[in-house]
Amino acid sequence: MIPTVHVDRDHRGQGRYTLTDTGSGRVWGVCAEVEGLFREPLRGTYELFGWVPDGAEVRGWVGSRIWLVPEDRALDAWLLEDAESLGQHGGADGLVLTGLDDYEGPPEGHRAPVRLHDGYRWLGSCREFARVLPPEQVEPPLVLRGLAPSDRLRRALATGTRRTLDLEEAWLEIRDDRGEPLTDRLLRPKVRTWQPSSCRTDMIDLELDGYVAPVPGYAQPVWERWLTGPPDTAGAWAALETRQRGAWLDLVRERGCRLKHQDRQSGHAYELDGRHITDEPGLYLALGEAVNGPGGYFGGCLDALVDCLRGNFGYTAPATLLWRDATTAREHLSRVLAPEGEQYDLVALVLEVLTNGGMHVTFR
Template identity: 35%
Template sequence: MQVEDGRWSWERGFPLRYLLAADGGEQVWARCADTEGLFADPVPAPRERLTFLGCDPAGPLRTAVEQPAGAVARLGELCLEVWNEKRPVEWWGLIDADVVDRRPSGSDPALIDVVMEAGVNEPEEGRSDPAGRRRFELFAKDSLGTCQGVEGLYVERAGAPEKPMKLIGCEPTERLRAVLDTPESGAAAELWALDRSGRPMTSRSLALEVGEVRPSVLGGDLLDITLTDGVDDPPPLLAEPVWEAWYEGVPDTLNEWARFTPEGRHEWLKVAFRNQAAGRADVSGGTYHVDGTYVTDVYGLHCALGEAFHGPGGYYGMDWPSFNDCLAGGAGVVPPFTLVWHDAETARSSLAGVVDSLEEELAYFEEIVQRLEGSGVVVELR
């Protein structure tokens, strides 16, 4: 999708920055000059108390329950996997989980009841049939053991607070005017962010829940439209300067991502992913150079790799699974080839303590190098 905004900008006196659209951007509902409330940091889930009944703890959870009564043990982010009689059916997220109490289980003195406080994220796919639940297993990186039940898990929770968003200076199409005249509650749509040339950068889905429509502050026949619950998965506040950088067009110099925090670099990679060349044929052979000067975190490593293969703003994965997908094909460059990694010691030392759920439990940089070499890449560390 390419949108020419020159005439619109000339007539209106300000640039076209967003499209409200449907069908993957093929059906345009409105052209908009700006937004208000698009960027929003997630609201932390309220802390709740859960009691894990009849636990056979392992790893850090075993260490936690062996601490003296009254001691609080911090376990961080956990995943609770719920099984029916055959397979796992639910995955709950526990945020900043703390063990606050422990006691022998009433069902079996060899087991333990564990009381935790944590934020609770319900399964993205929804809850399953409660009659079929048979086993509960906790995970951090590895299993923390199994439990027979969880008190306080299957309760009614308040939904996430609404996040209103305003579309400013909108020129609606007849399709959108019809929706505004006879609201279609929850009509599916997308908000596309455009760069200065009118090229789409990235998008967010939304349900068209219209709260208010009024003449725009920008004047003329434009409208300001308030959506009661904004976009799905709103970009965080730190994504705004990243989007502003890409608004000027695909970057034309290396390492423009380096000024951002690790979280900002993650947002940079999300935009780079959406801007990869579609249908690009894979090539092999040749020599590529990684500028490792600013590789001080995982996202910085992937920013540098993407630019080594495809130049400024290039993409070649943003984490371990997507990096492996790129190596397997579809990202433009596949082994065998030679990769010269300049200033490799920066990544080696910065990522020495970073270990993901990887194959050999090596530090992240070492694992990336080993994976490249195992795929037929000649890696020269300098």
Template identity: 30%
Template sequence: MKYLLVQEDEDGVERLWGRCAGVEGFFVDPVPPPREVLTLRGCRPDGLLSEVLAEPHGSLRGLGDVCVEVWDDEKPVQWWTLVDAVVVAHQPHPADPARYDIVLGAGVRSEESFFELPAAPRFELFAGTTVGAASAGRCSAVDGLFKARADPAPVPMELIGCDPAEPLLAALRRPRRSEGDWAYLLVLDRHGAVMASRTVGLAITGARPSVLGGTLVDITLTDGGDDRPSPAARLIWAEWYQGPPAEPNLWAPYDSQGRAAWLDLTTRAWRLPAPRPDRSGGEHHLDGRFVTDVPGLHCAIAEALLGPGRYFGREWNAFKDCLGGGFGVAPPFTLTWHDSEIARRALADVVEDPEDGLSYFEDIVRLLEQRGVKVVLR
């Protein structure tokens, strides 16, 4: 893959910083956070957490990553990840023997640096961090969650074979001037089209003549950003490198993680102009044979409405935004969902809003109908 380093000015105009022949450290997994001890207070376990508590040696079985949603009276307002969580101990809650106080060992990760606890919070637990993860229960408090933590150490990135433009040359001459700045690393497919964009820091640790020779340079960025794809996604990126998908269901052979990585690449559509005005009316056919998880559902819906490789949301909230217009298709229209029973069964236990109780499949169908879509389930 080839890369462009660009930075937006105050008017949103991209300015080229340089072209790169390769990147080392583009595919990386996040550095695991340090282990901590947390206590789920007044917990009503569900799903995987309930299964682990019922086992005689539950602490030997890990929970994997657990998502903690902090809700106010109406909606979730904070999201935390308990990384590689394990049950250390548990006991009945003093005020209600039907509930538990559960001690967990886990790393703690969050997207935000500042949190204000709602006046009357509730804590929803999910077994996994992907969209549509199954419920693991709820609790009244999480001791040890809200405290100051050191920022994780940045993971560097090597830009190999860079042909620097003037802004990058200036940064190489005076690297301290760009230490707090950020830029976009644009990934090009084999046709030269932008297939993805990632944010990188412009602080430069070092620069040297390139191993590729000539006037090129190799540059070490102090922080390659925290939204880099996992090494497990290499095959998917290699497929997209050949060009945007030209036929449907190429995402179908992948597991949920792979399908989520596929959806990441459909967001390239923000650089592609959507049809103007939005198309309405007519009938769209959704191939439901491979809709066995939430990422698969959104891959299939986007293909039904816009075609292979296009973007029309990757989770419930983004999908709702897309139905509001500006993404190429807008209600009213008819969506004929073939083999819909596959999704109904596969997503029966995936609940977006525990208070509502609808499965993810039912919630998506309701949202479509509320927005003026005629849904025909086949």
């Protein structure tokens, strides 16, 4: 969440990016351009030995969330996010996968068989896997170009000691072209260098180390669309593939949780366009737009949906929801897989949550 900030009076300029100290809420500086925001994050690489696919070969992008389930169930399933297949290794019976594993990736040294699924279907199994350690990589800096620095930042740079150049923890707050808060990124920035900017003599280009969460390339078109402002027509996400829909949902969630929604009176009738609900992000995007219009948010998972039904997100119970083309969601989401591989009906669970929250659902 973007914290309340106290902008220095002399630096109330308009800019897309604001660097704000998380402790005091004071602004370090404001700029209109950032380099290094969009780049591929460092990925883990795994070789799966004795790979046996369940059906088609696993090629290219595999899925947003790939679960590795130990066949002996001695340990919980592990998550590999945004996984890609590099294919078989050297013609052997192995498969090489890359992905983001910082959250709850596989433990080092595990040698027992595992099965893999993407939340929708089983992909295959292997007798063991090993993490391939990548060569040492240096994180590129985050460059804030044309930054209007606060007096506090100017003093820190003028002092120039290791202590003053360690900004400890900061939010990079990001606004759209309308000046509305869109999202933020948490940084632990240390000043690498700075120089006068070519934009104006009173501005600088500031290079920071310690950037935490880059935006991957596949999400960049989604961000660029949202940076122009929220969509004014429903279904702008419909043509996107699943991981881009996930990126769209992330921005919808972050923006939606900042907005102050005016709850409608009870008895309101909503209408859900179900034609494009072919995956889980699509389900929550369509539901959000049904309740709160284009780009609207109304939950991004079951627990969040429960919270939204309690109020403060545009909804007051009781109400009705007409779900059009529900067969699409039932076809794609009635037999999904939990992390450990158990099959469940996501559509049925969503309907149960809606009903318990006072939403009477009908279909057409």
